[in-house]
Amino acid sequence: MDSLTSAASVVAAGLAVGLGSIGPGIGQGNAASGAVEGIARQPEAEGKIRGTLLLSLAFMEALTIYGLVVALVLLFANPFA
Amino acid sequence: MTIDHLADQAAAISAAELGLAESGSLGLQANAEIPSESKSEAQRQVDPMDDYVRLQQRLMMATLAVSTAAVALSWIFFSGSAAASLLLGACSGMLYLRLLARSVASLGKGSRSVGRFQLLVPVLLVIAALRVPAIELLPALAGFVLYKPALLLQAVLAP
Numbered sequence: 001m002d003s004l005t006s007a008a009s010v011v012a013a014g015l016a017v018g019l020g021s022i023g024p025g026i027g028q029g030n031a032a033s034g035a036v037e038g039i040a041r042q043p044e045a046e047g048k049i050r051g052t053l054l055l056s057l058a059f060m061e062a063l064t065i066y067g068l069v070v071a072l073v074l075l076f077a078n079p080f081a
Numbered sequence: 082m083t084i085d086h087l088a089d090q091a092a093a094i095s096a097a098e099l100g101l102a103e104s105g106s107l108g109l110q111a112n113a114e115i116p117s118e119s120k121s122e123a124q125r126q127v128d129p130m131d132d133y134v135r136l137q138q139r140l141m142m143a144t145l146a147v148s149t150a151a152v153a154l155s156w157i158f159f160s161g162s163a164a165a166s167l168l169l170g171a172c173s174g175m176l177y178l179r180l181l182a183r184s185v186a187s188l189g190k191g192s193r194s195v196g197r198f199q200l201l202v203p204v205l206l207v208i209a210a211l212r213v214p215a216i217e218l219l220p221a222l223a224g225f226v227l228y229k230p231a232l233l234l235q236a237v238l239a240p
Contacts, residue, residue, distance in 0.1 A: 059229070
């Protein structure tokens with residue numbers, strides 16, 4: 001792998017993780033704060049609120065995982081090398 | 082005559098006060114007993130985390146069912162190594178879901194934010210798939226994301 005491809009791969013890996021984490025991070029923060037506020041208002045509905053939060057977080061965090069996978073493939077199994 | 086009449090009235094009034102006091106104390110006791118009984122029964126019957134625990138169990142069972150079906154189909158239509166990689170990815174997905182559920186359960190009690198510890202699971206899976214020749218990357222990733230159709234299936238079939 002030449003040095004230009006290596007440098008571009010490392011930069012692309014960093015961008016994939018960094019840019020891919022912005023949206024899910026904001027979304028997870030909003031969801032978690034809303035869930036905690038809802039639990040504080042209605043403690044009797046804690047189980048249902050936590051269940052809904054778990055489902056939404058599982059779908060949101062997948063976007064971060066996709067960025068991680070792309071970054072790891074670029075770093076360890078670069079198809080352009 | 083008037084003195085006797087006044088004495089009778091005073092006796093009647095004191096008796097009435099005693100009756101009121103007794104009935105009031107009984108009423109207070111009854112009022113004090115009923116909420117404690119109803120509270121203990123309510124605590125026994127409705128635990129707010131029961132729904133969450135049941136949801137976790139349903140998610141795990143749905144993920145297990147979908148993963149078993151996917152591994153069997155990949156064993157039939159593809160190769161054994163692909164099925165093994167898919168099984169490894171499915172186990173990683175279940176571990177990730179379990180760690181995420183634990184992180185959500187501790188939110189607001191022990192921690193103020195959702196933990197990031199569960200993200201180590203896909204990272205380790207991809208690194209293992211890239212380093213170990215026996216593990217194929219695409220079946221492992223497909224097995225890892227099998228928890229998503231399980232979530233959808235559970236959401237559709239939930240009562």
